[in-house]
Amino acid sequence: MIWLLILMDFVFLGWRNITPEEIKQEVLQLTKDFQVPDFTLCVNNTSMETLIKNTLRHRINMKPTWETQVASNVTVCGDASHPSTPFLGQGGCMAFEDAIILARKFHQALKSKESQISKVSESERIHQALLDFHRERHGRTYALTHKAYMIGLSASADTAIKCFIRDWFFIPRAVGTGNYMEPALFDVGNLPIDEEESHN
Ligand SMILES: Cc1cc2nc3c(=O)[nH]c(=O)nc-3n(C[C@H](O)[C@H](O)[C@H](O)COP(=O)(O)OP(=O)(O)OC[C@H]3O[C@@H](n4cnc5c(N)ncnc54)[C@H](O)[C@@H]3O)c2cc1C
Numbered sequence: 001m002i003w004l005l006i007l008m009d010f011v012f013l014g015w016r017n018i019t020p021e022e023i024k025q026e027v028l029q030l031t032k033d034f035q036v037p038d039f040t041l042c043v044n045n046t047s048m049e050t051l052i053k054n055t056l057r058h059r060i061n062m063k064p065t066w067e068t069q070v071a072s073n074v075t076v077c078g079d080a081s082h083p084s085t086p087f088l089g090q091g092g093c094m095a096f097e098d099a100i101i102l103a104r105k106f107h108q109a110l111k112s113k114e115s116q117i118s119k120v121s122e123s124e125r126i127h128q129a130l131l132d133f134h135r136e137r138h139g140r141t142y143a144l145t146h147k148a149y150m151i152g153l154s155a156s157a158d159t160a161i162k163c164f165i166r167d168w169f170f171i172p173r174a175v176g177t178g179n180y181m182e183p184a185l186f187d188v189g190n191l192p193i194d195e196e197e198s199h200n
Pocket of ligand 1: 002003004077078079080086089090091092093094095
């Protein structure tokens with residue numbers, strides 16, 4: 001079993017060496033009023049060497065990522081390209097989508113009929129494929145990482161006025177049950193099929 005506890009406080013206290021025992025005590029203290037049966041038992045039974053505490057940050061990609069994430073014929077994808085806070089549960093899904101779309105772009109650049117007769121060098125076609133990949137991905141990954149952050153932010157509302165805004169405006173309008181599920185219903189399409197193989 002894997003568990004994680006997320007604290008949305010905005011004070012960065014800096015890094016300090018924290019022992020697994022201190023992490024465990026902090027978790028037990030913070031969750032002492034949880035109404036989840038056996039959670040304390042679960043924490044107490046967790047192997048100490050697996051306990052880690054890290055700072056979680058939201059990265060705002062103001063610049064279009066396709067201009068900043070491609071250097072020559074090298075790029076990043078998945079979390080390295082669009083790290084996400086965990087509140088939508090879509091980070092892994094986006095990484096898989098990246099893999100499929102990247103495969104399609106490479107196929108188009110290297111294996112398609114147009115690429116075979118193209119006068120552009122293979123290296124340039126790869127470079128262009130990477131830029132196209134980021135251009136195609138940016139809209140979805142930008143929207144989802146920001147949506148996830150906003151959901152986490154709203155969940156951390158700690159005053160009556162913030163809870164009122166969250167419950168009556170933010171959740172029903174911006175998130176809503178339908179909107180919340182919508183990212184998971186995305187269809188990334190198929191992997192490319194090699195034209196030669198498809199004839200066999
Ligand atoms: C607790 C938790 C719950 C989650 N729940 C969900 C969920 O419900 N749904 C969902 O869609 N997503 C979820 N995610 C997010 C999901 O796990 C990540 O978005 C996804 O794993 C990202 O995949 P990735 O391949 O980009 O990166 P990673 O899975 O992080 O893979 C990167 C790999 O690179 C290796 N590596 C790093 N540096 C080097 C190096 N210098 N040399 C060689 N290798 C290196 C790492 O060891 C790692 O194996 C969750 C994440 C966490 C932590």
